[in-house]
Amino acid sequence: MSTTHHHSLRERLAALRGPGTAPRPLDARALAALAANPGCRRRALLDAAGVDKGAVAETLGAPARFGQSRFAFSRGHAFEARVKRDGCVELLRLLGVDGDTAEGVTAEVPDLGAPGPEGRVARTRQALAEAAPGVWTLLDHPLLTLDVAGSTAYLEPDAVAIAPDGRWTVVEIKSFPILDGGADAMKVGAAARQSAVYVLALDAVAAGRARSDVLLVCPKDFSNLPTAEWVDVRKQLAVTRRQLTRLTRIEEIAAALPEGTTFDLAYTPDGRSVTRPAAELFAAVESVPAAYAPECLSTCELAFHCRDRSRAEGCVDALGRGLRAELGELTTVESVLAAAGGLAGDPDDPAVSALRRAAALREEALAEAAKQGAGA
Numbered sequence: 001m002s003t004t005h006h007h008s009l010r011e012r013l014a015a016l017r018g019p020g021t022a023p024r025p026l027d028a029r030a031l032a033a034l035a036a037n038p039g040c041r042r043r044a045l046l047d048a049a050g051v052d053k054g055a056v057a058e059t060l061g062a063p064a065r066f067g068q069s070r071f072a073f074s075r076g077h078a079f080e081a082r083v084k085r086d087g088c089v090e091l092l093r094l095l096g097v098d099g100d101t102a103e104g105v106t107a108e109v110p111d112l113g114a115p116g117p118e119g120r121v122a123r124t125r126q127a128l129a130e131a132a133p134g135v136w137t138l139l140d141h142p143l144l145t146l147d148v149a150g151s152t153a154y155l156e157p158d159a160v161a162i163a164p165d166g167r168w169t170v171v172e173i174k175s176f177p178i179l180d181g182g183a184d185a186m187k188v189g190a191a192a193r194q195s196a197v198y199v200l201a202l203d204a205v206a207a208g209r210a211r212s213d214v215l216l217v218c219p220k221d222f223s224n225l226p227t228a229e230w231v232d233v234r235k236q237l238a239v240t241r242r243q244l245t246r247l248t249r250i251e252e253i254a255a256a257l258p259e260g261t262t263f264d265l266a267y268t269p270d271g272r273s274v275t276r277p278a279a280e281l282f283a284a285v286e287s288v289p290a291a292y293a294p295e296c297l298s299t300c301e302l303a304f305h306c307r308d309r310s311r312a313e314g315c316v317d318a319l320g321r322g323l324r325a326e327l328g329e330l331t332t333v334e335s336v337l338a339a340a341g342g343l344a345g346d347p348d349d350p351a352v353s354a355l356r357r358a359a360a361l362r363e364e365a366l367a368e369a370a371k372q373g374a375g376a
């Protein structure tokens with residue numbers, strides 16, 4: 001892609017965000033969420049433009065109710081500090097350094113501090129390039145970048161371990177527990193998507209050096225003892241990579257917007273209140289097609305707005321992705337009912353015939369129940 005192409009797209013996105021509005025940085029969480037709902041143009045566009053979706057949702061009267069509580073946040077920090085204390089000995093043990101010899105094994109932990117993100121990115125690259133062979137090197141909160149639709153996303157994994165053989169491992173430290181039977185699959189899935197973004201960013205530094213198995217470090221049961229699980233993120237890598245190339249189609253999404261569309265909240269100079277009328281913002285948001293799914297509730301600030309809209313439009317999406325896929329061409333609750341009642345729909349469509357069969361069975365069951373009721 002040429003520089004001029006990126007340049008004009010960047011200007012277009014800045015205009016959508018509003019002049020004088022700093023872009024919300026794209027982080028690993030945002031990129032991972034894009035991979036979680038690949039079909040949503042609304043999210044793709046607003047994220048690429050760096051629009052503050054939380055503030056938009058609030059102005060629309062549908063604020064997001066997720067996010068980490070301050071309590072969970074500080075507990076997470078305390079756990080991470082524990083994993084990394086004493087020169088990261090615990091982390092080295094979890095990385096599989098032989099327990100018997102762990103006493104003698106230490107790791108280099110280079111200082112990655114530098115003023116500004118560019119400086120930290122440069123320090124990280126230098127540390128990756130200069131890690132001594134034959135010993136462990138642990139990068140504590142390195143800063144990586146990924147070029148996304150012409151803008152730079154800054155990504156900060158909890159740690160990257162450089163093994164004596166030169167391979168890189170992404171380490172993700174989370175405060176949800178790994179229980180006897182394993183950890184919560186939804187949470188592991190979210191961590192895997194996030195880690196995949198870090199692996200992609202490491203691939204951009206040197207392709208093939210990063211392992212596609214990431215180390216997920218969590219408290220064991222409900223204790224504070226760290227334990228770990230290897231998570232294979234190859235699938236998430238493929239999905240995220242595909243998603244990020246699709247993001248370059250942001251230009252098409254932007255081009256389809258009605259003339260004059262803006263997501264600029266137009267804050268007062270003190271930055272305290274929004275002056276853009278909610279109705280205008282509503283129209284702007286609604287002009288971009290969305291793909292609501294219940295998963296949005298835990299990943300996107302606009303979830304309450306999109307859920308309300310999807311319900312109001314009688315969209316089957318609100319019923320979940322599995323059902324939506326099964327209903328195929330029937331995308332509204334109205335069309336589903338019409339098809340079931342034989343009023344509409346192609347009888348050769350398997351979804352339509354299944355619905356009619358279900359409607360007929362229901363009818364039979366009701367008739368049966370009525371008969372029995374009458375006989376009693």
Ligand code: SF4
Nearest residue numbers: 040292296300303306
């Ligand atoms: S909540 Fe709305 S904007 Fe966000 S991902 Fe879901 S459908 Fe897209």
